Amino acid sequence: LLLLRRAPARQPDGGSAVSGFLQDLIRYGKTKRECGQRLCWLRLLQVPKRWFTHFYVVSVLWNSFLLIWLLRAEFLGKSLPSWIQHMHRALGRDSQSKDMGNEHFSALLVLLLLWLHSCRRLAECLWTSVFSNGVIHVVQYFFGLGYYVAVGLTVLCQVPTNVRNGKALSVQIFWYHIVGVMMYIWASLHQHRCLAILANLRKSKSGKVVSLSHSVPFGDWFESVSCPHYFAELLIYVSMAITLGFQNVTWWCVVIYVLFNQALAAVLCHEFYQKNFCSYPKQRKAFIPYV
Numbered sequence: 481l482l483l484l485r486r487a488p489a490r491q492p493d494g495g496s497a498v499s500g501f502l503q504d505l506i507r508y509g510k511t512k513r514e515c516g517q518r519l520c521w522l523r524l525l526q527v528p529k530r531w532f533t534h535f536y537v538v539s540v541l542w543n544s545f546l547l548i549w550l551l552r553a554e555f556l557g558k559s560l561p562s563w564i565q566h567m568h569r570a571l572g573r574d575s576q577s578k579d580m581g582n583e584h585f586s587a588l589l590v591l592l593l594l595w596l597h598s599c600r601r602l603a604e605c606l607w608t609s610v611f612s613n614g615v616i617h618v619v620q621y622f623f624g625l626g627y628y629v630a631v632g633l634t635v636l637c638q639v640p641t642n643v644r645n646g647k648a649l650s651v652q653i654f655w656y657h658i659v660g661v662m663m664y665i666w667a668s669l670h671q672h673r674c675l676a677i678l679a680n681l682r683k684s685k686s687g688k689v690v691s692l693s694h695s696v697p698f699g700d701w702f703e704s705v706s707c708p709h710y711f712a713e714l715l716i717y718v719s720m721a722i723t724l725g726f727q728n729v730t731w732w733c734v735v736i737y738v739l740f741n742q743a744l745a746a747v748l749c750h751e752f753y754q755k756n757f758c759s760y761p762k763q764r765k766a767f768i769p770y771v
Contacts, residue, residue: 509614510694511748525618530611532624536602539628543595546632550588550639568637582652582725587639589657590720590731593664594635597716598628600668604675610682612692631734638728660723664716671712673700678709696757703761704769706753707746711767714742743767 504512509529552558559565674697681695701708717738721731743766750766765771 505617505619506744507748508616508620508745509612511745511752512615526615527618527621528611529614529616530605531616531621532611533602533605534621535624535628536598536605538625539598539632540595540602542629543591543598543632546636547588547591547595550591550636554584554588564636567633582654584639585651586657586724587635589661590638590723591632591635593661593720593723594632597664597668600672604672608672608675608679610679610689610692612694634730634734638724638730654725656722656725660719660721663719663722667712667715667719670701671709671716674702674709674712677702694752694756696753696760701769703764705746705765705767706750707742707767710742710746711769714738 504525549558549560549564553560560568677697677699681697682689682691682693684690701711705711714735717731717735721728721735724731746767750764753760
């Protein structure tokens with residue numbers, strides 16, 4: 481954050497090379513413009529922003545694989561692959577003697593929600609969003625690929641491995657499952673609407689792409705915040721924490737990561753809008769309504 485504050489006043493050369501590198505690392509798309517003139521070697525470390533689509537391709541395929549293994553284990557009594565069992569032991573899951581709070585069904589439900597979220601986002605990247613010629617840092621790109629592999633494993637590792645013993649899955653719907661799923665659906669609908677609003681800014685009434693420039697969006701949650709799709713992403717992860725029964729510390733750490741990650745991106749976008757559009761609505765916040 482200190483580097484973020486002082487970077488605009490300094491050029492990314494000499495003593496501020498590290499600052500310039502970090503600025504280039506955390507910004508993507510339209511906010512890259514605020515980095516100023518970047519060094520040639522920095523421009524080589526970038527890939528098209530539309531490669532975001534690859535994140536969701538990986539997530540759909542990988543989480544499909546994990547979901548199939550978990551379904552086989554829970555409903556058919558099959559064993560999880562040995563490497564998953566080794567990972568469970570490394571994380572201390574064998575120390576649990578019983579399934580606390582219906583963890584099996586909760587984790588299965590969250591993994592399904594995560595997979596559905598990835599499917600929707602992949603469909604939006606392919607058929608809804610209109611990507612400009614913006615870029616992302618290659619480190620961001622590979623980190624994103626690794627993140628979507630790790631987050632599925634994070635869900636799977638919430639399932640105790642030593643309590644199956646051939647027992648069938650006990651499907652018990654608790655109140656927090658209902659609340660979590662309802663919140664997930666609500667946030668997902670708003671995220672899709674906001675992404676459609678952004679895409680329509682670059683399309684004609686017939687649906688043809690007519691521009692790749694940036695405009696001020698209006699409607700839905702855009703009336704309150706500059707980046708409601710980021711806020712909806714946070715709510716989706718919070719809904720999964722609720723589905724896990726509120727008490728899963730590991731998943732709340734994931735929520736905190738999503739909070740900081742999306743908040744940083746939202747603040748940078750908010751600053752871009754304020755700087756480039758003199759009539760930008762002053763009542764809008766960056767990320768969270770009224771905050």
